[in-house]
Each structure stands twice: as C-alpha cells, then as structure tokens.
Amino acid sequence: MGDVAVRAERSSVDKFALRRRELADAALAAVAQRGFAKTGLRDVAAQTALSLGSLHYYFDDKDDLIGQAIWQHKSECARRYDPIVESAQTGAELADRFGEEMSATLRDEADLHRLWYDLRNQALFDTGFRDTIISIDALLRDMVWSVVTRYAELEGRAPETDAVSAYAMFDGIFLNALIAYLRGDTGAVERIRVASVRLLTGTH
Amino acid sequence: MGDVAVRAERSSVDKFALRRRELADAALAAVAQRGFAKTGLRDVAAQTALSLGSLHYYFDDKDDLIGQAIWQHKSECARRYDPIVESAQTGAELADRFGEEMSATLRDEADLHRLWYDLRNQALFDTGFRDTIISIDALLRDMVWSVVTRYAELEGRAPETDAVSAYAMFDGIFLNALIAYLRGDTGAVERIRVASVRLLTGTH
DNA sequence: CAGAGATTTGGACGATTGACAAGGAAAATC
DNA sequence: GATTTTCCTTGTCAATCGTCCAAATCTCTG
Numbered sequence: 001m002g003d004v005a006v007r008a009e010r011s012s013v014d015k016f017a018l019r020r021r022e023l024a025d026a027a028l029a030a031v032a033q034r035g036f037a038k039t040g041l042r043d044v045a046a047q048t049a050l051s052l053g054s055l056h057y058y059f060d061d062k063d064d065l066i067g068q069a070i071w072q073h074k075s076e077c078a079r080r081y082d083p084i085v086e087s088a089q090t091g092a093e094l095a096d097r098f099g100e101e102m103s104a105t106l107r108d109e110a111d112l113h114r115l116w117y118d119l120r121n122q123a124l125f126d127t128g129f130r131d132t133i134i135s136i137d138a139l140l141r142d143m144v145w146s147v148v149t150r151y152a153e154l155e156g157r158a159p160e161t162d163a164v165s166a167y168a169m170f171d172g173i174f175l176n177a178l179i180a181y182l183r184g185d186t187g188a189v190e191r192i193r194v195a196s197v198r199l200l201t202g203t204h
Numbered sequence: 205m206g207d208v209a210v211r212a213e214r215s216s217v218d219k220f221a222l223r224r225r226e227l228a229d230a231a232l233a234a235v236a237q238r239g240f241a242k243t244g245l246r247d248v249a250a251q252t253a254l255s256l257g258s259l260h261y262y263f264d265d266k267d268d269l270i271g272q273a274i275w276q277h278k279s280e281c282a283r284r285y286d287p288i289v290e291s292a293q294t295g296a297e298l299a300d301r302f303g304e305e306m307s308a309t310l311r312d313e314a315d316l317h318r319l320w321y322d323l324r325n326q327a328l329f330d331t332g333f334r335d336t337i338i339s340i341d342a343l344l345r346d347m348v349w350s351v352v353t354r355y356a357e358l359e360g361r362a363p364e365t366d367a368v369s370a371y372a373m374f375d376g377i378f379l380n381a382l383i384a385y386l387r388g389d390t391g392a393v394e395r396i397r398v399a400s401v402r403l404l405t406g407t408h
Numbered sequence: 409c410a411g412a413g414a415t416t417t418g419g420a421c422g423a424t425t426g427a428c429a430a431g432g433a434a435a436a437t438c
Numbered sequence: 439g440a441t442t443t444t445c446c447t448t449g450t451c452a453a454t455c456g457t458c459c460a461a462a463t464c465t466c467t468g
Contacts, residue, residue, distance in 0.1 A: 219444095220444095223445095256448090261446070
C-alpha cells in the first residue's frame with residue numbers, strides 16, 4: 001500500500017478522495033487525446049488547475065493515476081445499461097434500446113473507447129494497472145451477460161451462449177466498429193446499432 | 205519518400221532489401237516482448253548483429269522499421285490459410301482445419317498477436333504506420349472472407365454475413381481468447397478452436 | 409494570534425529516448 | 439592497386455520522461 005493510501009486514511013473527510021477523482025477525470029481527458037504512451041504527466045497537469053508535483057501528492061505513480069481514471073470512467077460506463085435491462089418490457093424493446101446505446105456511445109465517446117482498448121493492451125505488457133483492467137473486463141462481461149440473459153428471459157428461451165463468448169462477440173464487433181469510425185467511416189455508427197440488435201436477437 | 209527508399213533504388217541487387225528484412229525480423233522479436241512504446245531502438249539493435257546507427261541507415265525512422273516488421277510478418281500470417289481453403293474437400297474438413305490453425309497460432313505466437321493488436325491501437329493515435337496497419341487489416345478481412353465464402357460454397361449455401369461483419373466476429377473472439385490466454389487461462393487454446401468452428405459453421 | 413498540519417509549487421534529478429553526424433572499415437569498381 | 443562507393447560504428451545531441459524534494463502557501467485548530 002502506497003503513501004497515498006495511508007494519507008487518505010488520515011483524512012477524516014474525503015476531501016482527499018474528491019480531489020483524486022477530479023484529477024483522474026482530467027487525466028482521462030488528457031490521455032484520451034494522444035494515448036497512454038505519448039501522454040506525459042506534464043500534459044495531464046496542464047489540463048488541471050494543479051501543478052505537476054501535486055499529481056504525486058495524490059497518486060503514487062502514473063499507473064495509479066491512470067488506473068483510477070479508467071476505473072471511475074468504465075465502472076460508470078458499464079452501469080449505463082442497467083436501466084435498460086430493468087425497464088424493458090419486451091425482447092424487441094430491450095434489443096432496440098441496447099443497440100441504440102451501443103451506437104450512441106460509439107459516436108459520442110469514441111476517444112474514450114479508444115483509450116480503453118489502448119490501456120487494455122498495455123496491461124498485456126505491464127503489470128502496472130493490470131488488476132484494474134481485469135476488474136473492468138469482468139464488469140463489462142457481466143453487463144453484456146445481464147443483457148443477454150434478460151433478453152432470453154423476455155423471449156422465453158435460454159441463452160445460446162455463455163458469458164465469456166457473448167462478451168467476446170459484442171466486444172469484437174464494437175472494437176471493429178470503433179476502428180472503422182475513427183478511420184473516418186461514419187457509417188459505422190449505424191452499422192454497430194444494427195449488428196448489436198442482430199447479435200442479441202440471433203437474427204441472421 | 206525518404207533517403208532510404210532512394211538508396212534502395214540505386215542498389216542494383218537487393219542486398220539492401222535483404223538486410224532490411226533481416227533487421228525488421230529482429231525488430232519484430234524485440235518489440236513483441238515489451239511492446240511498441242517500451243521498446244527502444246537500442247533494444248532492437250541489441251538483438252541484432254548490427255549497431256544502433258545502422259538502423260537509421262536502413263530505415264528512415266522507428267515507424268518505418270516497425271511498419272516493415274509487422275507487414276512482412278502479418279502478410280505471411282494471412283497467407284497461412286490459403287492451402288486450407290484450396291485443398292479442403294468438405295465444409296466440415298475446412299472448419300476443422302481452420303479451427304485447428306486458429307488454435308495453434310494462438311498457442312504458438314501469442315506474443316506476436318499481442319504486438320499486432322498493440323500496433324493496430326497505436327495506429328489509432330499516430331499516423332506513423334497507419335497505412336500499413338490498414339493494409340494488413342484489409343488482408344486479414346479478405347482472408348476471413350475467403351474462408352467463409354469457401355465454406356458456404358462447400359455447404360451449397362450463401363454466406364450469412366458480409367466480409368466486414370465476419371472479420372469483426374472472428375477478430376473479436378480471437379482477441380478475447382488471446383487476452384485470456386496471456387492472463388494465464390490455458391483453456392483458451394481449446395476454446396478458440398471450438399468457437400472458431402462454431403462461428404464458421406453457424407452452429408449454435 | 410500562533411502553531412501544526414495539509415496542500416501546492418517550481419525546480420532539479422538521473423535515465424532514456426529518437427535522431428544524427430563524422431569518420432573508419434569493407435567492398436566494389438576501374 | 440588506387441579510388442570510389444557502400445556499409446557500419448561510436449559518440450553526441452536536444453528533448454522528454456517519471457520521480458522526488460525543499461520550501462512556500464494555505465487551512466484549520468488550540
């Protein structure tokens with residue numbers, strides 16, 4: 001456990017944790033622009049009201065900072081599908097709203113998704129924030145699985161796959177759509193919507 | 205066009221191009237170990253019979269070197285499925301051998317695949333070797349599509365998807381299997397084989 | 409108000425990076 | 439065998455990196 005964590009315990013109020021979240025948010029925006037490798041802590045500090053030295057006051061090192069940043073973003077990201085799963089009345093409605101959400105997040109948060117895949121790959125080389133990445137991966141897998149099982153339930157049948165396979169598929173088509181979109185293919189926004197609905201409903 | 209290309213033209217024999225391939229091969233092995241960002245040109249030169257300065261004699265810059273390296277590896281990689289497509293007598297045989305090849309390359313060349321996904325992601329931030337990455341992506345997409353269409357042909361029916369969607373699916377399950385495998389899940393080797401056959405044959 | 413603790417700053421550190429230049433060694437050419 | 443061209447090495451360059459620290463500033467308590 002680093003010095004930062006110790007200091008956090010001493011702080012009776014969570015002013016410390018609050019600043020941590022603020023700084024991590026700024027770091028997220030900074031790193032999303034140029035990628036993890038090419039973004040220095042000075043670039044992060046530049047987008048902040050604080051200075052470079054303060055980053056090490058709130059974070060142990062760069063990995064700690066980026067790990068916190070991607071975690072608080074993605075954990076919120078994964079929860080975005082909960083209301084859809086809970087409130088959808090029919091399988092068709094669930095599928096439609098799911099596809100709509102997938103399409104919208106591709107269009108509006110392409111840079112953040114690009115960063116996520118960047119960090120997930122870096123975690124295959126470094127051990128820095130590997131645990132955080134694995135946790136997020138599990139979160140996303142569970143999210144996909146809850147959508148799949150809920151759809152099957154509404155349709156009155158059993159899911160055709162398991163959680164791991166389902167996540168692999170949806171993650172795969174989303175990543176490929178993201179790449180196409182970032183390369184200038186604006187049609188990917190509509191394609192990922194249709195493909196998501198298709199994959200969920202099993203319509204070929 | 206860089207100085208290197210000009211020099212290559214002057215050279216009547218292709219001694220120059222030969223050395224380029226050798227060096228690019230060494231670079232591939234070096235970068236595959238620690239990733240693109242964390243591997244310096246000195247690390248590459250250390251795995252070579254030549255010195256650091258020689259790298260700039262044969263390559264314009266780091267991007268040129270890595271671009272050449274990943275190209276000559278992946279272009280060979282994509283051709284590995286050609287004999288299967290050409291010689292398979294039945295759909296079942298095609299599917300089996302395809303799944304076997306996917307599984308084998310995951311097991312034997314995990315580091316190289318990890319590097320490929322690393323570089324493909326970096327190309328979403330930099331323009332350095334973006335064109336090379338896009339070319340490789342097209343190569344892989346065509347390879348997958350040739351397998352899918354050949355299978356449909358042997359089975360006497362039409363493909364159920366298009367080339368882009370098919371590549372997205374196979375690439376997605378392979379990437380997820382690679383991640384699982386690199387995280388220590390040795391069962392991913394068998395799972396990608398089964399999943400590949402399933403996805404190709406359409407068996408749910 | 410005085411002091412203690414928390415927060416923030418700017419600068420400096422050693423290490424590493426990609427790129428490059430000047431010159432020696434090798435090979436090819438005449 | 440001399441000279442030109444190709445090949446390769448060593449050393450250096452400025453820039454950038456993550457990390458750390460001493461001191462200044464701010465905030466709160468006694």
